[in-house]
Amino acid sequence: MNTHYTYFIILCCSLAGPLALSFDKKVAFYKKWKYLFPAMVIPALLYIIWDISFTQKNVWSFNENYITGIKLINLPVEEVLFFFVVPYCCVFIYECVLWYFPRLTNKPSANIFLQLLAVVLLIAGIFFYNKKYTSCTFIFNAIFIAILYAQKKYFKTFDAASFLVAYTIILIPFLIVNGFLTALPVVLYNNAENLGIRIYTIPFEDIFYGMLLILLNISIYEKLKSSVAF
Template sequence: MNHHYTYFLILACSLAGPLALSFDKKVAFNKKWKWLFPAIVLPAILYIAWDVFFTAKNVWSFNEAYISGIKIINLPIEEVLFFFVVPYCCVFIYECVRCYFPDRTNIKIANNILQILAVFLLVTGLIFYHKYYTSSAFILCALFIVMLYGFNFFFKDFNAAYFLISYSIILVPFLLVNGFLTAIPVVLYNDAENLAIKIYTIPVEDIFYGMLLVLMNIALYEKLRNQSSPKSINIS
């Protein structure tokens, strides 16, 4: 096996299951691509810019032995694809939760959990402001949660209960994929820029870095989906 395709292979394996199951009659995820793909684009652009900056600042780097060598600015093409493949898989899981567990509409507790989490992340991010990865991942995730509630009129279709249930499921494959990427290692982290608290080989910041990405994708996906439908689930 050519090790230079390792990152590509990890992404392909991650996408294979959700893509094949997208044509399941109950979920019919393929019929929702018209909302999904536009929802993925803006977060991907923001994350790619974030990634370019952090790679330049040596917050993380990429092992040349396990990437193809094709780069956009300073990012491997695989890393750029990550911000399209992972959101696809995550929103697919979210949509499965919505379809198979349609009664999860009581979201008061879920709202409280997200709001408390935002306070914790904001305070922690400010305390560790000098660590690039910790402060940015925690503070930006906190601020986006604040935005969800502060601009309720725009994000009225976001359902915190569906999100939290989905993200608790998403964390299993998300950590598995990141586990491969950091254990091989394909991605190398500079621990001076994070808390150096690891889940196996994964910085704990990855949980909230991923949470922000999924939150953005789901919030925009629901916004686009419900623009064409009079039914919506209010966040409050």
Template sequence: MSLYLWIDLLVIIFPLLLSFDKKVHFYTYWKALWPAITVVGTFFILWDILFTAYGVWGFNPRYLQGIAFFGLPIEEILFFVTVPYACIFTHYVLTTYFPYQLSEQLTEKITLGLQLVLGGLLVIYWDNWYTASAFAFTLLLIMGIERSAHKTILRQFYWTYLVMLLPFLLVNGVLTGTGIEEEVVWYNEAHFMGFRILTIPLEDSIYGMGLILGGVFMTEYLRKKKRNPRLEPR
């Protein structure tokens, strides 16, 4: 079994087994969660196919099974299932056991700060495909959620994402070469800022934020829609 496939399995195995925790009952979220992962994951996979084709990033065959679809290794496709599942699970576990929310004022300040930083870097690094696309997507997502009926999720997401960053960076660290001889995923130096956290491009933290926030938002949207059928279009 390839290293990348092992990583995919290790990421999801414990969240999957713990989904039946008596307090969280995460399995009851599945009706909304799986469609949310499918919608967000499909978008990211299409993005991935495009950037792989144009050499923005690529994959080391040494750590792969050798099965690919549209140029993407099967392990990379599974990444957009296992990582969102594990991270959304973590978000709901944290908010269940530690029902803490940032104040509305602090949330607004963080949101404004992210918009200014991401918007500023987007302008500066417009020609860097990875930087520009990751920052633009996450910026637009935050702006959209802030103006939606579900903006209160930001009051929880900002602090849960900080907690999730450690395991997220550990996984990405291995994928980008930390602790192993060669990287599993390589990045074209021309398309990111050049700043790394150990071996991880800084952009990965913003890309990950967009991936996970998109999944949390879609899950919440679908859960509330199922609880209130009047929200469905006629």
């Protein structure tokens, strides 16, 4: 077997289920594509820039044995696709949560939790300022959560409870996929730039790296849906 397609195969397997189920009559996720695809662009661009920078600074790197060798600057094309494939799968799960658990919305406790989390992440990010992955991931999360609530009128359709429940569910497949990527390893991390805390082989920071990616996608996605609705 040609191992150079490993990362690409992992992405294809990740996408297969959500893509096939997008045509389910209840959720009918394919009807939301007109909001989803534009919503994915800005987060993907931000993450690609972030990824390029951190690869240059040796915060992480990629194992040439498991990638095709096609690159955008210093990023494997598979890594670029990651920022579209993962959000697609995660927003699909989020839409399923909205459909099957409609009573989750407008829970004040969820807003309080997310705001407190932002404070904790900001403090931790500042405290670990000398660890690039930890500091940037925590602080960027805190900043965007602050923006969500500071601009509540603009992001009025964002619902913290639905997001938190969805992301809790998302963590299961997210950690499985990241488990493969870090166990082989496809992605190698410089432990000097993170806390050194691992969930199996996955850096603890990955939970919040993924959280921000999905938070960006969902908040923009909801904004686009509401803009068309009105």
